[in-house]
Amino acid sequence: MQIPFSALRHFRSRFHFGLARIPVLLLTAGLLTACALGSQPKMTDASALDRIQNVVIIYAENHSFDNMYGMFPGANGISRAAPEHTLQLDHDGTPLKELVVFDPDGKPDPKYPRMPNAPFRIDAPPVSRPPTQIVYSPTHLFYQNQEQINGGRNNQFAAMSAVGGWTMGHCDGSQFRMWQWAKEYTLADNFFMGAFGGSYLNHQYLICACAPKFDSAPDYMRAKLDAGGKLQKRSGSPSANDSAVSLVSGNGGQVTPDGYSINTTQPPYQPSGITPPPAGDGSLANPAGVSRGSGNPDLPLPPQAAKTIGDTLSAKGVSWAWFAGGYQLALADGMQDPAAPRKVIYTRAPDSPNFQPHHQPFNYFAQFAPGTAARVQHLQDGEVFFRAIDAGTLPQVSFYKPAGGDTQHPSYTDVMTGDNHIANLLDKLKASLQWKNMLVIVTYDENGGYWDHVPPPSATGMADRFGPGTRIPALLIGPTVKKGFVDSTSYDTGSILKLLTRRFDLEPLPGVRAGVGDLAPALVALP
Numbered sequence: 001m002q003i004p005f006s007a008l009r010h011f012r013s014r015f016h017f018g019l020a021r022i023p024v025l026l027l028t029a030g031l032l033t034a035c036a037l038g039s040q041p042k043m044t045d046a047s048a049l050d051r052i053q054n055v056v057i058i059y060a061e062n063h064s065f066d067n068m069y070g071m072f073p074g075a076n077g078i079s080r081a082a083p084e085h086t087l088q089l090d091h092d093g094t095p096l097k098e099l100v101v102f103d104p105d106g107k108p109d110p111k112y113p114r115m116p117n118a119p120f121r122i123d124a125p126p127v128s129r130p131p132t133q134i135v136y137s138p139t140h141l142f143y144q145n146q147e148q149i150n151g152g153r154n155n156q157f158a159a160m161s162a163v164g165g166w167t168m169g170h171c172d173g174s175q176f177r178m179w180q181w182a183k184e185y186t187l188a189d190n191f192f193m194g195a196f197g198g199s200y201l202n203h204q205y206l207i208c209a210c211a212p213k214f215d216s217a218p219d220y221m222r223a224k225l226d227a228g229g230k231l232q233k234r235s236g237s238p239s240a241n242d243s244a245v246s247l248v249s250g251n252g253g254q255v256t257p258d259g260y261s262i263n264t265t266q267p268p269y270q271p272s273g274i275t276p277p278p279a280g281d282g283s284l285a286n287p288a289g290v291s292r293g294s295g296n297p298d299l300p301l302p303p304q305a306a307k308t309i310g311d312t313l314s315a316k317g318v319s320w321a322w323f324a325g326g327y328q329l330a331l332a333d334g335m336q337d338p339a340a341p342r343k344v345i346y347t348r349a350p351d352s353p354n355f356q357p358h359h360q361p362f363n364y365f366a367q368f369a370p371g372t373a374a375r376v377q378h379l380q381d382g383e384v385f386f387r388a389i390d391a392g393t394l395p396q397v398s399f400y401k402p403a404g405g406d407t408q409h410p411s412y413t414d415v416m417t418g419d420n421h422i423a424n425l426l427d428k429l430k431a432s433l434q435w436k437n438m439l440v441i442v443t444y445d446e447n448g449g450y451w452d453h454v455p456p457p458s459a460t461g462m463a464d465r466f467g468p469g470t471r472i473p474a475l476l477i478g479p480t481v482k483k484g485f486v487d488s489t490s491y492d493t494g495s496i497l498k499l500l501t502r503r504f505d506l507e508p509l510p511g512v513r514a515g516v517g518d519l520a521p522a523l524v525a526l527p
Contacts, residue, residue, distance in 0.1 A: 048523035049503045051480050053437035056398045056429060057496060058422060059206065061199060061359075061407035062140065062448025063415075065189065065471040066119070070170045072182065074486045075189040078119050078170065081453035086118055088158040088168065089150075090240050091233070096158060097241050099165025101136070106162060106244030115165060119451070122169040131171060131419070136163045137411035138449025141252040142197035142262040143223060143231045145449075145469050149196075152455030154470075159240035167451045171415070177423035178442070178475065186476040186485040186522040192456050192468035193446040194493030199409075200264040201466075202445040202493060203361040206399075208308045209494045209511030211466050212261040212301055212364060214254075220296045223253025223262075260466075265301045267363040269370055270334030271327070271345055271355060274300050282335040283370035303366040309497050310362060310378055312506040319395035321378050322362050323385035325403030326353030348412055354404030359445075392433030397500060400425075410448055426477060436479055441496060441519070443474040457490055461515030468492040468513075476522045489517040 070078040088096050099120070101112035108114075113126045122129050129135055139161040148157040148167075157167040173179045194205035204212055214221070224232045224247075232248040254263045266273040272285035280286070289297035313320045324330075326344060333344035333355070344355050360379075362368045368375045382403065388394045401407075408418030422442060429440060447470035454471045457463050474491065494511070498518040501508050 048480060048520065048525050049499075051437060052439045052478075052503055052523075054394050054396055054398070054434050054439070055500060055503070056394070056400065056438065056440045057206075058400050058402075058425065058440065058442045059203070059359075060402070060418060060422060060442065060444045061409035062137070062446060062450075063408060063444050063473065064447035064450040064452035065191070065454070065473050066452045067170045067447070067450040068173050068176075068415075068473050069179075069182065069187065069189070070119075071172055071174070072179070072187060072189070072486075075187060076454060076488065077189075078453065081119070085154045085453040085455075087155060088117055088165070088240075089155045091156075091159050091237070091245070092239075096165075099158060099168055100241065101166045102162060102164040102244045104162075106246075108164075108243070112166075117165075119168050119170060121172065123171045123175075127169065131175065131415040132417075134412065134414050135410050136166050137409070138163050138167045140198040140446055140449035142195075142201060142256075143225070143252050145196040145447075147230055148449075148451075149456060149470065152458060154451060154453055154455065157449070157451040160245060161449055162244045163449075164240060164244060167449055169450070176415070176419045178419050181423065181426055181442075181477055182473075182475050183484065185478070185481045185483060186487050188474040188476065188487045188489070188491055188519075188522065189471075190454070190488045191443065191472060191474035191491040191495070192493075193444070193470055193472050195262075195446075195467040196469040197262060197446065198264060199356075199445045200358045201262050202469075203359055204364070205467070205493050205511075206445070206496065207310065207361045208306050209497055209509045209513075210306050212265075212304050212306075213259055214261040214265065214301055215259040216302065217255040217259060217261070217299070218296070221254045221265075221299065222257050223255065224248040225257065261301055262466075264358045266298065267357055267360065268300045268303050269363050271330035271357045271360070271363070272300060272334055273346055273357050274298060275338035276335065278338055281370075286338070301364055303369060304364050305366050307507075307509060308362065308365060308367075309500060309506075309509065310374075311367065312501070312509065313397055313504065314374070314378075316504055316506055318397060318504045318506075320397035320399075321380045321385075321395050322360070322399045322401070323380045323382050324355075324360055324401045325382035325406060326355040327360075327379070327381040328383075329353060330355035330357070354412060356404045356407075359401055359404075359407075386428070389428050389432045389434075394432075394434055396504070408444075438478045439480050439523075440477040441474065442477065443493070443496075444472040446470070447472055457492075457515070459515065462490065462513055464513065476519060480523050482522055482524055485522065487522045489519075489521045490515070491517050491519065495519050 099115040103109040144160045147160045150156045158165045161167045195201045234246040237246040274285035276282045277286040285300040289299040329344045406421035452471040
């Protein structure tokens with residue numbers, strides 16, 4: 001084992017005498033013993049963590065690692081994918097004849113060519129869709145994601161997606177500004193979304209490493225599974241060569257059979273996709289739900305009581321806030337008379353931020369209900385975030401959720417707009433007074449249904465019934481971070497919680513998986 005000079009220098013300064021007075025063999029043996037006992041790595045990690053005074057987490061939307069960074073130099077990208085991970089299978093296990101893109105009706109879309117059964121470039125012929133164009137959003141739901149992963153083979157993404165072969169697309173990321181930030185700092189190429197499925201559950205996982213409970217959910221909200229635990233297909237559900245899968249549960253169900261809320265369910269408080277109760281408290285979502293067409297009512301999630309990272313930070317006196325783009329506009333929009341049309345919430349008008357209530361996880365918890373001091377203190381608008389950067393007054397921990405139009409989410413925004421938004425934000429952070437002691441983590445809530453070739457961890461301590469799901473990009477940026485580094489340590493979304501817990505000596509959240517890393521390998525140790 002090679003002993004780093006930094007270790008020798010630390011040893012010398014600590015005990016105030018020269019190395020020349022110590023027998024070389026004795027010194028070497030002592031340091032080797034320290035390394036074997038684990039004291040040196042802990043000392044190094046602690047020195048790096050102690051430098052961090054401000055952590056900023058930027059949470060973008062819906063792209064797998066291969067979809068955005070599959071061509072990144074030195075990373076585990078598409079060129080390393082084994083054939084068994086790239087060749088997509090039909091529902092019966094036979095290879096698809098070709099990749100077919102399905103339209104919103106689940107039928108082959110004539111605007112897209114039929115392509116070989118393999119990964120393809122979205123931004124190159126024959127598809128040639130530039131990153132400034134809004135494109136289809138692949139299926140990204142809890143049970144579908146598990147079937148797409150197919151035991152780690154990652155070979156049923158096309159079969160279990162409403163858009164078929166579109167799931168296999170990726171871009172040359174070198175055209176994005178965020179690619180340059182990744183080249184300058186650290187790109188994690190073994191980072192997985194914490195939970196299977198979509199944005200809703202992965203936002204919950206980011207703050208509590210847990211799935212919400214909805215024990216009172218009616219039967220129509222619960223997923224219908226077969227004897228093998230997969231989603232029931234309707235009789236006559238077609239081959240993925242012909243059209244999209246047809247499920248008994250429709251969108252895959254919002255709640256597991258045993259009462260865990262897994263797919264998009266609206267918050268019980270405004271801003272919510274469910275309007276206030278008639279003649280009731282305008283800060284609430286109607287507990288009776290709202291009818292959409294002739295179907296069953298869409299019910300809000302009951303207020304949750306699980307412990308969150310916000311609670312553990314507050315218990316230690318660590319300042320923190322969840323900053324959301326468009327929050328104040330959405331709050332006013334949500335508190336309107338139920339009959340008034342919404343202009344901000346789930347609205348794609350040119351002057352709307354297209355606020356997404358299911359991306360606001362703290363708004364589901366009773367401890368942050370309307371009228372509480374915690375809500376006023378910790379749930380803030382994105383404009384407050386920008387002003388705090390300029391003033392050098394960011395809290396110790398900042399979560400930032402861009403408004404819908406800046407998240408890179410397929411189907412309602414393009415990739416380039418969000419890329420510029422996040423890169424501009426990083427420029428702003430780098431120029432701030434707090435930069436010298438800052439760690440910025442830029443990652444995605446989930447894969448957006450896009451294929452990735454790396455199997456998620458499945459070992460004890462690395463996985464449970466809720467995840468992790470597909471691999472996603474994660475960038476670590478700041479003066480405390482290694483430069484030009486690709487970090488292949490196994491991480492998931494809970495690694496962010498693990499880092500915060502270790503840095504600020506917090507009470508650990510029970511849902512964080514024991515085996516995942518805490519991001520410390522990407523940090524620079526002090527000499």
